[in-house]
Amino acid sequence: MQSAQLGFNTFLCIMPIDVTTSERGRVAWKRKIQELADRGIQLGQLLEFYDLLGRGSVMPGFHPLRSTTNDVVRQAIIPLSAPRQMSGHGQAYASKLGHHGQPASRMVTHNWNNIFSHLVASVLADAFDVPSYAPFLLHLGERLPALRDELRRRGQMEVSYWICAFTVNQHASICGGFGPAPKGQEFLEWDRKRYDSVTGELYPLCRCATPKFFNADWDLTELNKFDPMMETVQQIWAFSFFLHLCSHAKPLYNPICGALDELTATWLGCHKWKICL
Numbered sequence: 001m002q003s004a005q006l007g008f009n010t011f012l013c014i015m016p017i018d019v020t021t022s023e024r025g026r027v028a029w030k031r032k033i034q035e036l037a038d039r040g041i042q043l044g045q046l047l048e049f050y051d052l053l054g055r056g057s058v059m060p061g062f063h064p065l066r067s068t069t070n071d072v073v074r075q076a077i078i079p080l081s082a083p084r085q086m087s088g089h090g091q092a093y094a095s096k097l098g099h100h101g102q103p104a105s106r107m108v109t110h111n112w113n114n115i116f117s118h119l120v121a122s123v124l125a126d127a128f129d130v131p132s133y134a135p136f137l138l139h140l141g142e143r144l145p146a147l148r149d150e151l152r153r154r155g156q157m158e159v160s161y162w163i164c165a166f167t168v169n170q171h172a173s174i175c176g177g178f179g180p181a182p183k184g185q186e187f188l189e190w191d192r193k194r195y196d197s198v199t200g201e202l203y204p205l206c207r208c209a210t211p212k213f214f215n216a217d218w219d220l221t222e223l224n225k226f227d228p229m230m231e232t233v234q235q236i237w238a239f240s241f242f243l244h245l246c247s248h249a250k251p252l253y254n255p256i257c258g259a260l261d262e263l264t265a266t267w268l269g270c271h272k273w274k275i276c277l
């Protein structure tokens with residue numbers, strides 16, 4: 001696929017010279033891409049996770065109509081994927097579910113500032129192959145058992161999705177902090193993202209000992225490998241592609257998936273492209 005190769009080469013061109021010329025760096029880079037490609041969360045597991053929210057000690061302040069994906073990542077995904085002992089290492093939520101070696105067959109990209117229930121409803125809309133997630137918001141509140149029965153009947157509960165919030169190891173990057181505070185106008189946005197959208201409480205921080213890798217650790221970080229990971233999966237599977245945009249979405253951007261757009265999907269040769277409204 002010439003266009004995909006062009007994109008991959010373009011990506012490699014911006015790698016630091018010491019990494020591109022280091023055999024050890026290249027091996028680590030490829031290994032990490034394969035690790036990422038092999039993570040996925042099944043629809044049934046996503047619904048089980050959703051059932052946990054707001055119950056017991058799992059994110060007691062969860063509100064289905066107001067809690068954002070960022071709220072859920074900070075207060076449910078990170079705590080549930082943390083090590084038992086803080087001296088240990090955390091995992092991606094999907095890794096904790098034991099999905100090593102099973103690439104996701106569908107990709108979801110989304111904005112962490114959007115409502116989390118809309119993301120889940122969008123996945124349901126994809127599973128039922130309908131263009132809108134709105135009808136499923138009611139199901140998420142009231143009729144999940146009936147919905148599960150229908151999904152089982154359709155063989156959709158085991159369909160595996162790649163959703164960065166679940167498939168990237170948050171403990172290897174953001175779990176212990178919010179990044180350095182920017183100056184100027186960006187400070188307000190940075191500060192807002194430290195607080196729960198519903199309760200207004202400061203997010204708790206994870207104190208695990210997982211080594212952190214950011215852009216300076218180009219070969220090991222999980223935050224810069226979206227494009228080559230997509231190409232890897234696309235070569236193995238007839239990878240479906242599914243884009244989520246909710247009705248009040250800000251321009252699609254998230255720090256892992258980057259500025260993904262229709263052009264990117266075309267370039268990757270994805271055979272299925274969907275915008276769920």
Ligand SMILES: [Zn+2]
Pocket residue numbers: 082090170171175176206207208209210
């Ligand atoms: Zn952690």
